[in-house]
Amino acid sequence: MQSFEEERLLTAVVELLAEKGHVSASEIAERIAITDEASPRLGARLVAKAWLDPAFRQLLLADGSKAAESIGIMMRGVPPLGVLENTSDLHHLVVCTLCSCYPRAVLGYPPFWFKSPAYRARAVREPRAVLKSWGTALPSTTRIRVVDSTADYRWMVLPVRPAGTDGLNEDALAALVDEGDLIGVTIPSFDVAN
């Protein structure tokens, strides 16, 4: 998308803020580097740990921020993390219909689709149709709970551990989990042939 006018605006605003001593170029570079560090790998690690360790699972569901901090994820100054557990009977799907609230501390920047009008409009009203965009089909007996992220929390999904993964260690389990699984548009799977 052409954004020449807004690029000029950004440059002008940053220059003025720098001259007034509010912001420096190095601060911006440093902040970008910190922000780029967060990715769905962090959320995947929380999930893998919860699948292996019942005490950690309990902590994650009771206080997501504390659980994240306990494995070294920086949560100071970021909105509290809430984690919602999927079961065979209940599936959570996270959306922000008002803007783009996203658990960035443990997933990184929100993907394009999460910010799109189509996702924001449809997820609350026709979640199964939305899930089909990802090829995700849940049994008709599974209840869907759509979580509209409107205020101070950021919500992440704890997916169901795929069958056949009994012998896998934390790294191998974390590798099964991606961004979509942590928002609820997809579910992690395990191909036994691997």
Add this chain to the structure above:
Amino acid sequence: MTLDVGSRVRVDDRWPERQGPAHIRTPHYLRGRRGKIVRYLGEFADPEQLAFNRPAQRRALYHVMFASADLWVDAEPADILVEIFDHWLVEEA
């Protein structure tokens, strides 16, 4: 905390955004609808004041559950779980 988990509530059918500049975190599709308190989430500064850089009162925030069938006639069956501040909630008998 003033509302108990399990309480039946109704979301105020107010539309401040039509009266002038406003910033509302209660989605339009819940105004006037009935739901149930499922979780108390803590106290947070009122976004409606923060949006104008005014002193913001801390308000109780709740996780409130709705049934999609109560929100849209053509909705797929689903629970809709939303964070709502207490000044938007009215307890039902």
Add this chain to the structure above:
Amino acid sequence: MDEDGKRPARHDMGGVKQFYCDDIDLSDHELTDFDRQVDALRQILAVKGLLTVDELRRGIEALPADQYDRLGYYQRWIRSIAVTLIRRGVISEAELEERLRTQGP
């Protein structure tokens, strides 16, 4: 217009049928340097107490509907940031206009 005849604000999209005809775009949209810089600037201003996230949102919500639709995600952000900083008196409209006028191409 929703079935109850009440028109929600542009950003208040939950269940709004107008957006139903769009397929959800699942393609990868790499963030640009511009996107990352705006995102970082927002965070820094928040930490320094110069901009709350709700002011950012309010500025975005105040954009006319055609701009809200036409502008990219971070383009809306930088517009909102500029307006908010002016409203707070952190920068002035006059100096921003002057800077935009004298800025190189």
